[in-house]
Amino acid sequence: MVLKIKTPKYQQIIDFIKEKISNGEWPIGSKIPSQRVLAKRFEVNRSTIITALEELMADGLIEAKIGLGTYVANNTWALLATNPPPDWDEHVKSGLLRPSQSTVQEINLAESNADLIQLSKGELSKDLFPLDTMKSVLRRVSDQLEAFGYEEPKGFLPLREALSAYLKTIGIQASPSSILIVSGALQALQLISVGLLHRGSSVLLEQPSYLYSLRVFQSAGMKLTGLPIDEDGLIPNSISITNKQRNRAILYSIPCFHNPTGILMPDKRRQELLSICKKEQLPMIEDDIYRELWLDEIPPSPIKANDKHGHVLYLGSLSKSLSPGLRIGWIVGPEPVIERLSDIKMQTDYGSSSISQRVAAEWFKSGLYEQHLGLVREELKKRRTVMLETLEYYLSDIASWYTPKGGFFIWLKITSKISMKELYVKALDRGILLNPGSIYGQNSNRYLRLSYSYASIADLKKGIYQLSKILRELVDS
Numbered sequence: 282m283v284l285k286i287k288t289p290k291y292q293q294i295i296d297f298i299k300e301k302i303s304n305g306e307w308p309i310g311s312k313i314p315s316q317r318v319l320a321k322r323f324e325v326n327r328s329t330i331i332t333a334l335e336e337l338m339a340d341g342l343i344e345a346k347i348g349l350g351t352y353v354a355n356n357t358w359a360l361l362a363t364n365p366p367p368d369w370d371e372h373v374k375s376g377l378l379r380p381s382q383s384t385v386q387e388i389n390l391a392e393s394n395a396d397l398i399q400l401s402k403g404e405l406s407k408d409l410f411p412l413d414t415m416k417s418v419l420r421r422v423s424d425q426l427e428a429f430g431y432e433e434p435k436g437f438l439p440l441r442e443a444l445s446a447y448l449k450t451i452g453i454q455a456s457p458s459s460i461l462i463v464s465g466a467l468q469a470l471q472l473i474s475v476g477l478l479h480r481g482s483s484v485l486l487e488q489p490s491y492l493y494s495l496r497v498f499q500s501a502g503m504k505l506t507g508l509p510i511d512e513d514g515l516i517p518n519s520i521s522i523t524n525k526q527r528n529r530a531i532l533y534s535i536p537c538f539h540n541p542t543g544i545l546m547p548d549k550r551r552q553e554l555l556s557i558c559k560k561e562q563l564p565m566i567e568d569d570i571y572r573e574l575w576l577d578e579i580p581p582s583p584i585k586a587n588d589k590h591g592h593v594l595y596l597g598s599l600s601k602s603l604s605p606g607l608r609i610g611w612i613v614g615p616e617p618v619i620e621r622l623s624d625i626k627m628q629t630d631y632g633s634s635s636i637s638q639r640v641a642a643e644w645f646k647s648g649l650y651e652q653h654l655g656l657v658r659e660e661l662k663k664r665r666t667v668m669l670e671t672l673e674y675y676l677s678d679i680a681s682w683y684t685p686k687g688g689f690f691i692w693l694k695i696t697s698k699i700s701m702k703e704l705y706v707k708a709l710d711r712g713i714l715l716n717p718g719s720i721y722g723q724n725s726n727r728y729l730r731l732s733y734s735y736a737s738i739a740d741l742k743k744g745i746y747q748l749s750k751i752l753r754e755l756v757d758s
Contacts, residue, residue, distance in 0.1 A: 436462025452586030489722035538688025
C-alpha cells in the first residue's frame, strides 16, 4: 500500500503562484495579492505565506517593493526568451479609466463571498428576488418572441413607451423619444461624462456621495467638488459657479434616500435646488434609483417633474428595486441630449440586451412591477426595524444614526476616535464585510454605511453584535 503524502501548505502556495505566473495570468510587473488575502484564501497564518514568498523571491520570480507590495519580477519563459515580454503593467496604468480605490476593489471582490455577512451591500436580498414571477415573465416573453437583432439606438420602443407611462405616475412628462435605455445607472454616468462634458469640467455633488467611490468622472478628466449637506440634503446656497466654471460644470444629486447617508430631500429643498440651477444655468443629473424604495410615505415629486426648461437629466434603474442582473436603466432628458447620448452608447456597446429590455417591458406593462414593489417595501420595513432595534441595543452608547425613510442604508457615526482601517480589517477577519465611510468622501472617516437590504435578519443581528464587540475592543485598546 502506497501512502499519499499531503503537500505542505507553504508548497501549495508556491505551486499556486508559480502556476499563475507560468500561465501568464500574472505577467511580469503585475502585483500579486496581499499576504492577508493569500492567508485567507489558503486558511493559513501569515508566517506560512511569508515562508512561501521568501522562497519565490529566492528563485527570482517575485520581488517586494517597500510600501507598494509584491510584484512578479520574472518567469521561466522570460529567462529563456531572447526578447523580454511586453510590460502589461505599463499598459494597465496608461488605460483611460482610472482604477478604483484599493478598498473599493477589495469590497467588490469580497461581495461575491457567500461566507461573509454582507453588512453594507446595496442590493436586495436573494430572499426578496421574485423568482416565480420572473420565470412567469420570461415564459411570456419567450412565447411572444420573434427574430430580433440590434435595437433602435434609444432602446426597445415598447419599453420606452411603458417607461413613458410609468414616469407620468410620478409627475414626469416624457415621450419615448426623450428616453434612452442604458445598462444601469453607472453606464448613464459614463455616457454623460464622455458625451456631454468638457475635459476639466467640474462635477458638483453632495459630500459624502456614492460618486466618490467610483472613478467614472475622474477618468474622463473631471474634477469632483464636494458640497455640504444637512438633514434635508444638499444645501443650495453652497452652490457657487465661477466664470471659469460656467458652461463647464454639472450638478449631481441623489435626492431620494441618498447613498450613503439615506437622507430624503424635502420638496421645498428640491424647488430651491432647481431655482439655483436655473439662475446659474447649471445642468443637473438627478439620480433617482432608490425612489420606489420608500417605507413611510411616498417621497416628493422628482426635481425633473418641475423642470420645464430641460435643466435636469433624470436617471432611473431596475437594479435596486427588482434585479441588478437585468442591467436595465434609463436617462430622461431633452431630445437633442438623448440623441447625442444614444449615439455614444451605440459606439460603446450597440445597445442594451434585447432580452432584458423585453423582460423589463413586460414587468411594467403587466402591472407586476408595482405589485412587486409593495412586497419589497413591506420586507424592507421589517429589516429596517430589526437593524434599528439591534443598533439601539448594542451600539447606542458608542455610535449615532438617524432613521432613514426609505432606501437601503443607515449612515452610522462612531462617536469614539478609532482606526477605521483596523475596524474594517478586524471585521473582515471575523467574516463581516463593511463599507467604511472614507470611500464616500474625505470627511467621512468616522462613518460606516450599513445596509439592511441584503443580509438575512439573523445575519443582521449577528453582524451588528460582532461589530459592537470589535468597536469596544478598539475603544478600550
